Amino acid sequence: MAARHPEQFTVVGNHLAQHPEMSLTAIGLATHIQSLPEGTPVGIKALAAKFPEGETRIAAALRELETYGYLARTRERMPSGQIVTRTISYNQPRLNPAFTGTPVPAAPRSETAPEPEEPEPAAPTHSVTPTATTPTATPTAETPTPSAPDRTERTTPTGHLPLLPAPAADSFHHSAAIALLARLRLDDPRLLLSERDIHRLAPAVNAWLERGVDSADVRRTLSASLPVEPLRHPTAFLAHRLTALLPPPLPAAAPRSSDLPNLPNLPDLPRPSRPAPFQTCDGRERAFRSTEPGHCRDCAPRFAAA
Structure with a gap:
């Protein structure tokens, strides 16, 4: 049993409530936006703060409404230099000048459950407050930008693999x-x-x-x-x-003595002589090399003359 609302109601056409191609999230979001007073912020973050749906689902629903002509979003530059997004909600897609598609007709009303007809509101559009964004050319808060993974490894589609390393021969591995x-x-x-x-x-x-x-x-x-x-x-x-990450091949192992070919006998070469050990000079307590203790070359002539 339906009761007529004398106040606090919103008229929604069956072309929206029974839209055969839009998701329930988009239909509910359009109904909510049309019930708001003019000037209410309807950015993604503002809507996500009201409802349990996350920013991703709300952004997808807003794109659906744009596709089917129930929403129009334009970017404008404010005198301060900020770039803002102005959102306009339409209760009829044919009233949206940017909509070039064909409005989807509503499903036929059941004759067994007649509904009282409500008059259509005279105002064709419903505008909301612009959503401020940063003064750059990056996407606004209306369209969340997915963060790029902070990794150097990049993956490609499975059908386009890089040139893979191959074994040197038919390996038994x-x-x-x-x-x-x-x-x-x-x-x-x-x-x-x-x-x-x-x-x-x-x-x-x-x-x-x-x-x-x-x-x-x-x-x-x-x-x-x-x-x-x-x-x-x-x-x-x-x-x-x-x-x-392919590692390099292992270096070749040094040949063992048993693997070397038989070489002719070579003459024994003289071994290099080792340097003389250090001695302490008796005259100056100075270190010098010599096979026997004594004096350094500076003190030797003086002691020899004495």
Whole structure:
């Protein structure tokens, strides 16, 4: 049973309340905005402070309302130099000059539940207070800018992997490489790989094992210090690490004496003589080199003459 509201009510058309393509969040947000008095802030942060939906859902709902002609947002520069966003709400998409689409007709009203008709308000538009933003060309608070991850490792779509390292020959580590990649999901569930991706990455793991890296060290390198944000393309992420962190080959070992060829007998070369030890001069308490104790070269002539 419906009761007529003599005051404090808002007239909402069925073309909005029964819109077949917009989400319930967008329909409810449009109804709320149309019920507000003129000059009320309707920025993303102001709406997120009122409702449990976060800024991301509210921003997506506002974009829906713009798409279907129920909202228009323009940027204006104030005399102070600030750039503000002016939001105008329309209760009819055909009244929005920026809307070029075709308004979606409302669903037919059920004849079994007639509703009292309310008169349409005369005012065609509903404006709200501009939302101030910074005096730069960056997106305003109306459109949240996702923060870029502060990491040097970049991932690419799974279908466009970087040029992966390959083993020098058909390595016998192929089964070990496949087992290593399959067990990465035990370290982190985000590293769950398909069988196709495991076979694409296995040659690069073979190249690591071929260079003398232990399988436990390869697994630790691939799964350690993972980013906090979700891994949308774990295959590309692992391909980047296998390529960028590839260690150099081990240097060749020095040949053993038993591996050297038989060389002809060479004559014994004289060993270099060791320098004479230090002695203390009896005349000046001065150190000098000599095989026998005595005097240094400065004191020797004087004592010899005496």
